[in-house]
Amino acid sequence: MRRPLIGFGLAAVALFGVAPLVLGDFRLNLLAKYLCLAIVAVGIGLAWGRGGMLTLGQGVFFGLGGYAMAMHLKLADAGPGELPDFMQLYGQLDELPWWWRPFANPVFAMAATVLLPMLVALLLGLLIFRRRVRGAYFAILSQALCAAFAIFLIGQQGTTGGTNGLTDIRGFFGYDLNDPLNRRTVYFIIAASLLAVLALTWQLIRSRYGELLVAVRDGEERVRFLGYDPANVKLVAYVAAAGMAGLAGALFVPAVGIISPALIGVVPSIEFVIGVAVGGRASLVGPALGAVAVAWAKTALSERAPSAWTYFEGLLFILPIVFLPGGLASLARLRPSWRRRQARIPAEATP
């Protein structure tokens, strides 16, 4: 009961206290990007690690959140009544397309970053889980979906920016992103969001629902015979994971200043999952740590060895999965398992 709270406090101190002091503006901004990926990873940990749904298509939800946010910020940058820069260059339009218009409203856009992915996940989930699609079929389906979404965005160059995506985002709700102070604030918002998402997930997996989700993962038919509908159980985790990916996408935009189809296609969607696998999918902090570790390693390795880093990265993926199937999180658990055994002995002795 106490330990998670201490861990949570430590994480907060590290993110809010140590990181801003130790890291320069540039590195802190990179950390902000990694933390966005960590938020996606927490969702995948919930859906895959706890719910057994291997979602290879979180890019779709990440993209929906990111585009919703970027569309608002582009409109805000352009000013009232003006078209965003890329539409003037590539589009044949004289006025804003109807589906862009609501995003001019900041409240709508902010709500959409989380609710839109959740809505899409809900509709998809209803179709998929009701029809009892699971395992490899679910993974393939989710992946096909993100490939389709990326291709769709690329084709609509005049209204979505095509392969370029939405770039050159200068302001964040009226604050100039050029200012290092504002970028720091963005980092704090992202760090706080990650902690909030972790707290929420912690509540979810500790609840009765969390037990049920694990039960569905380990024996879906048995849960069905107990009178629960596994489809609904899975749906909640899937929709929650989508919401987290959407939130991460939305926060990614002010941190990095770009959202493009390259960030939401097949490869990035798989990279999200790799981070989770390296960190340990079934634990709470494992996916987040894994995502940050993988992203950090990618930066560090490619800076040290620009022409050979991909080999090291590959090795980095293979080694933990072969030698540490539980991921990085299982390192921390080596000790507690010993402690638990200690604690269990008197408990067994009492009756």
Place this chain on the structure above:
Amino acid sequence: MLKRTMAFVAVAATFATLTACGAKTDESGAASPDGAVIDTSGPTVKVGLLNSLSGTMAISEVTVRDSLQLAIEEINAAGGVLGKQIEAISEDGASDWPTFAEKSGKLISEDKVAAVFGCWTSASRKAVKPVFEKNKALLFYPVQYEGLEQSPYIFYTGATTNQQIVPGLDYLKAQGKTSVYLVGSDYVFPRTANKIIKAYAEANGMKVLGEDYAPLGSTEFSTIVNKVKASGASAVFNTLNGDSNVAFFKEYKSAGLTAGAMPVVSVSIAEEEVKSIGTQYLAGQLTAWNYYQTTEGAANEKFVKAYKAKYGADKPTSDPMEAAYVSVHLWKAMVEKAGTFEVEKVKAASDGITFDAPEGLVTVDGATQHIHKTARIGRIGDDGLITEVWNSGQPVKPDPYLKGYSWATGLS
């Protein structure tokens, strides 16, 4: 416990937000630094090389990196720039646009480089453009592109549309071709290029009989080639990129289409790509560039010889490589004219800088930060080299927004 943790998060977030309130967007330039900080303290000056060394673009971009290093080596051997040896810091853009943005940020703020050379795809350039503008640092971009851009912190040493696509169309028109079919990869360059081609065609009495896009990396071209064949167009304008060209030209040949009956003008196939596609599929087809390995002149002989000596006799030189090579030399000339590495002064000194490049004399146009380049149409030979069949005679003034062309008024 939920309440406690949530309360903690809320307090932390509010605290963080309240303590840090920076400049608003309307307070222009409140916190922008006065240009990038350049580290010139040591005996060397650092420059960044930003190319994809991994991923789908690596095959092309590695050749550009090699060419940049050749130019740096030459300059260092001749005494460096303002008495300082150039130290190149290479970063991998990994064919991923946000990575390009990340690495350019690193080169500017951590390595404090004097200039960055690189980027290939328009998407990567669009991703790094705000980073360079924000930090007021210099990027030299060496690849032909779709125009419609003029960043104050980018020098474009590749062709803009009026130095490549428009001359290509002029050539087709002069050859009596009255209709074209447009085939391209689905991304910004082909879509924008085709918009320009359609405007040109309309004004010049040419017919555009069809327009098709394949996803980047697509290798399925039977439908598109059948449509091309059925259209009976007198030429094809090809803006496909990368691997797709292999599949397209194989399909083109097996459908019985030939360079004689229906020539294909390509704008993304240079010597390096010819080698990988296979000359048996390409022989006789046309390309539009500003430089070929076979371009005549002492400067090119020297460049080709130096490149082959360093990287191997079987390595061809191509237009983007040459533009990259030129970009380093132009930067050196600008810095020496300015007498300093300071970005604003280098920019101010740029107008009128000339360099006797392998492609012929090039001149920097200070107003657009593009360069005057000679347009050249080439025919691919059986030996894999491209020989010039037409050139513009003199360097063409860059016109990224096509302001000098009445038919292009509706484009931007």
